[in-house]
Amino acid sequence: MGQALQKVLPAVLLFGLGIHFAFTLAFLTPINPVKVSVLGAVNRYMQPFFYQRWTLFAPDVEAKTRHVFVACRGEDAAGVSREEPWVNVTSPLLDLKQRYRLTPADRLERAQVAGLSQLTASDDEITTRLLEKPEDTDAYRQAVAAAEGQRQQRKQQGRRLLGRVASAACTSLYPQLRTREVRVRMATIKAPAFSQRMNADAPGDTTWMELSWQPMEAVEAR
Structure with a gap:
């Protein structure tokens, strides 16, 4: 169980970081049709603690x-x-x-x-x-x-x-x-x-x- 967790945990962390940076990139990019379509979800994730x-x-x-x-x-x-x-x-x-x-x-x-x-x-x-x-x-x-x-x-x-x-x-x-x-x-x-x-x-x-x-x-x- 411990070895399986050690193998899976890095992948889970990388996936979480990837999602976070994707939201951050979408939040900071200039206005565009893709950003408009996901702006509501992006704002809910970024605010208040990740706002920049x-x-x-x-x-x-x-x-x-x-x-x-x-x-x-x-x-x-x-x-x-x-x-x-x-x-x-x-x-x-x-x-x-x-x-x-x-x-x-x-x-x-x-x-x-x-x-x-x-x-x-x-x-x-x-x-x-x-x-x-x-x-x-x-x-x-x-x-x-x-x-x-x-x-x-x-x-x-x-x-x-x-x-x-x-x-x-x-x-x-x-x-x-x-x-x-x-x-x-x-x-x-x-x-x-x-x-x-x-x-x-x-x-x-x-x-x-x-x-x-x-x-x-x-x-x-x-």
């Missing part, structure tokens, strides 16, 4: 950093209501990733990145082209309504995922607090001008986005 963009490369380099802050609200052991201040839960993970290239912090940060990507994702190429050419027809209005529904679904999924990230963080940060609600704040720091790249004190433009309070969710560590 080619903004690492020119000409539109995404030169910005995003940090997640969480706030916790609940009661202490004496039953007194408390609201804890904002805590940056991204910086410690980035520090660990810089110190140790192989670290579980990478997987933990992936949950934050996935939630942020869902919450702030741009429309796909099909939706963008659809909105560029408005038509006064029922079919067009139905297509726009469907696109808006997908957009809201992505945002809701992003809020839910970030809420779970915040719930796990509050449980870890304040074990004595009976957390009832959590809140997420996102800081987007745009890199300074290229001419200032060697200046450690050069400020980057920072924008903030806050979500409303969400109910605490029980998140199990696995």
Whole structure:
């Protein structure tokens, strides 16, 4: 039994990797008839945890950093209501990733990145082209309504995922607090001008986005 498993397991792993890379390739390729026909299945597989963009490369380099802050609200052991201040839960993970290239912090940060990507994702190429050419027809209005529904679904999924990230963080940060609600704040720091790249004190433009309070969710560590 053990030898048979050893023979079959590599083939199963290679098959799984092949399927994954096929979905990734379909997700990243420019719009084409084949991609349109399988886009629904591809999006369901890739989002939120495998979502990616080619903004690492020119000409539109995404030169910005995003940090997640969480706030916790609940009661202490004496039953007194408390609201804890904002805590940056991204910086410690980035520090660990810089110190140790192989670290579980990478997987933990992936949950934050996935939630942020869902919450702030741009429309796909099909939706963008659809909105560029408005038509006064029922079919067009139905297509726009469907696109808006997908957009809201992505945002809701992003809020839910970030809420779970915040719930796990509050449980870890304040074990004595009976957390009832959590809140997420996102800081987007745009890199300074290229001419200032060697200046450690050069400020980057920072924008903030806050979500409303969400109910605490029980998140199990696995």
